[in-house]
Amino acid sequence: MSAPLPAIVPAARKATAAVIFLHGLGDTGHGWSEALAGIKSPHVKYICPHAPVMPVSLNMNMAMPSWFDIIGLSPDSQEDEAGIKQAAENVKALIDQEVKNGIPSNRIILGGFSQGGALSLYTALTTQQKLAGVVALSCWLPLRASFPQGPISGVNKEIPVLQCHGDCDPLVPLMFGSLTVEKLKSMINPANVTFRTYSGMMHSSCIEEMMDVKQFIDKHLPPVD
Numbered sequence: 001m002s003a004p005l006p007a008i009v010p011a012a013r014k015a016t017a018a019v020i021f022l023h024g025l026g027d028t029g030h031g032w033s034e035a036l037a038g039i040k041s042p043h044v045k046y047i048c049p050h051a052p053v054m055p056v057s058l059n060m061n062m063a064m065p066s067w068f069d070i071i072g073l074s075p076d077s078q079e080d081e082a083g084i085k086q087a088a089e090n091v092k093a094l095i096d097q098e099v100k101n102g103i104p105s106n107r108i109i110l111g112g113f114s115q116g117g118a119l120s121l122y123t124a125l126t127t128q129q130k131l132a133g134v135v136a137l138s139c140w141l142p143l144r145a146s147f148p149q150g151p152i153s154g155v156n157k158e159i160p161v162l163q164c165h166g167d168c169d170p171l172v173p174l175m176f177g178s179l180t181v182e183k184l185k186s187m188i189n190p191a192n193v194t195f196r197t198y199s200g201m202m203h204s205s206c207i208e209e210m211m212d213v214k215q216f217i218d219k220h221l222p223p224v225d
Helices: 029-037 081-100 115-126 174-187 207-220
Strands: 007-009 017-022 044-048 053-056 062-065 108-113 133-137 161-166 193-198
Touching: 007 029, 017 029, 017 081, 017 115, 029 044, 044 081, 081 108, 081 115, 108 115, 108 207, 115 133, 115 174, 133 207, 161 174, 161 207, 174 193, 193 207
Parallel strands: 017 044, 017 108, 108 133, 133 161, 161 193
Antiparallel strands: 007 044, 053 062
C-alpha cells in the first residue's frame, strides 16, 4: 500500500487509547481528522488513514482513493472479495502498529464512513484482535453471505457497535443500514448494537451524529488514570 501517511490528531497528553477511522470512497483522511478533532478527548489519538488510489468499477473505472473495488451499490451486487479481504489485512496491520506503540487493541475503536464503515465492520468481525468498539456511519456489511448463520465465535462477539444512518441517504439507502443492524444483532450480542438514524440527513454526517459518536467513544475509551 503506497498511500501517504495517515492524518493524525495526536492526544493532548499520553495516548492511552486510539480511534482508527476510515474515510469513504473518493475521499481522504483529512476531512475526518478535522471532524474528530472537534470531538476529541485528551487521552485519545485519532488516526485517519488514506485509501490507496485504484480504478473503481462503479465509477466507470476512474481511479480514486478506494479501500476496495465497488461494483454496484445494491444488496445483490457482486463484491470484490479479494480486495475486501486484503483491505481488512491492511487495517489489522494498522491496529498492530498501535499495539506496538503501546496501546492495547481493547483500547482501540475502529470506525468509518460509507465504504470505510463497511470495512471497519468487516475487519472487526473477522480479526483476532479484541477491539473496544466500532463506529459504522452510513454503511453496510460487506461479504455478508460469507458469515455463518448465528453468533460469531471470535474475540469480538460482545463488541459494542454504534451504527448511524441518514434517513434520506440516496447513495446507501437507510434500508441497507437496517438490514446490516439485523444481521449484526444475530452475530454479536444484540444488546451491544445501537442504531441511530437522523431525520433529513443524506449521505453525509451532522452535528447530532458527531455528538453521538463522541458519547460512544467517551463511554468505551474512558481515561485510565
